[in-house]
Amino acid sequence: xxxxxxxxxxxxxxxxxxxxxxxxxxxxxxxxxxxxxxxxxxxxxxxxxxxxxxxxxxxxxxxxxxxxxxxxxxxxxxxxxxxxxxxxxxxxxxxxxxxxxxxxxxxxxxxxxxxxxxxxxxxxxxxxxxxxxxxxxxxxxxxxxxxxxxxxxxxxxxxxxxxxxxxxxxxxxxxxxxxxxxxxxxxxxxxxxxxxxxxxxxxxxxxxxxxxxxxxxxxxxxxxxxxxxxxxxxxxxxxxxxxxxxxxxxxxxxxxxxxxxxxxxxxxxxxxxxxxxxxxxxxxxxxxxxxxxxxxxxxxxxxxxxxxxxxxxxxxxxxxxxxxxxxxxxxxxxxxxxxxxxxxxxxxxxxxxxxxxxxxxxxxxxxxxxxxxxxx
Numbered sequence: 001x002x003x004x005x006x007x008x009x010x011x012x013x014x015x016x017x018x019x020x021x022x023x024x025x026x027x028x029x030x031x032x033x034x035x036x037x038x039x040x041x042x043x044x045x046x047x048x049x050x051x052x053x054x055x056x057x058x059x060x061x062x063x064x065x066x067x068x069x070x071x072x073x074x075x076x077x078x079x080x081x082x083x084x085x086x087x088x089x090x091x092x093x094x095x096x097x098x099x100x101x102x103x104x105x106x107x108x109x110x111x112x113x114x115x116x117x118x119x120x121x122x123x124x125x126x127x128x129x130x131x132x133x134x135x136x137x138x139x140x141x142x143x144x145x146x147x148x149x150x151x152x153x154x155x156x157x158x159x160x161x162x163x164x165x166x167x168x169x170x171x172x173x174x175x176x177x178x179x180x181x182x183x184x185x186x187x188x189x190x191x192x193x194x195x196x197x198x199x200x201x202x203x204x205x206x207x208x209x210x211x212x213x214x215x216x217x218x219x220x221x222x223x224x225x226x227x228x229x230x231x232x233x234x235x236x237x238x239x240x241x242x243x244x245x246x247x248x249x250x251x252x253x254x255x256x257x258x259x260x261x262x263x264x265x266x267x268x269x270x271x272x273x274x275x276x277x278x279x280x281x282x283x284x285x286x287x288x289x290x291x292x293x294x295x296x297x298x299x300x301x302x303x304x305x306x307x308x309x310x311x312x313x314x315x316x317x318x319x320x321x322x323x324x325x326x327x328x329x330x331x332x333x334x335x336x337x338x339x340x341x342x343x344x345x346x347x348x349x350x351x352x353x354x355x356x357x358x359x360x361x362x363x364x365x366x367x368x369x370x371x372x373x374x375x376x
Contacts, residue, residue, distance in 0.1 A: 111267065196311065
């Protein structure tokens with residue numbers, strides 16, 4: 001008989017990759033109920049996952065109250081054995097009301113607000129609310145340390161990616177691909193970096209293309225469009241805007257360089273980028289900025305690191321083009337093949353079902369080798 005699991009996340013089901021993948025695999029061992037807000041996106045269905053939608057049609061306070069009430073009502077009217085809550089403000093109040101000993105608090109991100117004072121306030125609140133929980137999962141050790149969580153409670157639940165392309169790439173040209181938000185990512189820098197590469201001696205005999213998929217606010221869209229126009233790379237650089245998931249396979253099959261360009265800031269430094277895993281597991285060379293989490297993943301066998309400026313991005317492209325024959329899609333995939341959602345969800349299942357005192361044993365036996373946490 002399957003265990004019952006209440007998975008709580010304010011993000012609408014299917015639009016937060018981590019939680020969607022967790023539920024997709026956990027449904028094999030649990031009766032999963034997912035409670036979330038209805039943000040007005042098309043509803044995604046997954047067999048074996050019951051989704052409860054909470055309307056988002058009022059003030060922030062009233063919406064939050066309605067969300068809490070929905071979680072409490074479900075808990076009281078169902079025999080819920082395990083609860084897993086992705087952090088949201090005042091989640092500690094829900095824990096206090098329910099008092100459930102098998103409730104896990106999960107942190108997928110710290111604050112990435114541009115204001116230092118706002119980041120400090122939000123991260124302090126997150127740390128305070130974590131005190132109400134005996135069991136905490138977190139996306140990376142570096143985020144746990146940044147939030148100053150009690151490391152004796154922490155279980156590292158990393159990101160991953162399914163294999164989005166099994167096609168082995170040819171490395172006879174530069175076919176770049178970026179997918180993701182434009183907000184705060186400065187993707188226009190990569191266009192200027194590509195222009196510098198064009199002006200170097202290394203680009204003479206190479207065909208170059210750059211597909212950019214994603215969207216953002218008008219400020220960052222304009223910056224990107226102006227960069228394409230100012231560099232005269234309208235034929236090489238194509239900004240596609242937003243694409244449906246089913247339309248992405250072409251780019252993961254066709255392109256051979258994935259761009260994981262994240263500004264090197266203290267608030268992005270501990271956030272593992274999903275796209276890094278997706279590119280590498282698709283057999284693409286990953287061109288990644290030197291944030292702490294990328295440095296743990298990128299090696300000489302799967303990519304190149306650069307700083308967050310056009311000049312450094314250009315240098316990385318030059319390094320890539322110097323020895324095109326060294327790259328091999330199978331070699332690339334093998335470097336991060338264990339970071340797949342099936343493995344990660346299996347580890348999560350074991351952690352959910354374990355008693356808190358057995359947590360360290362599960363971490364040591366997990367197929368993914370988590371970073372060893374030093375207790376303070």
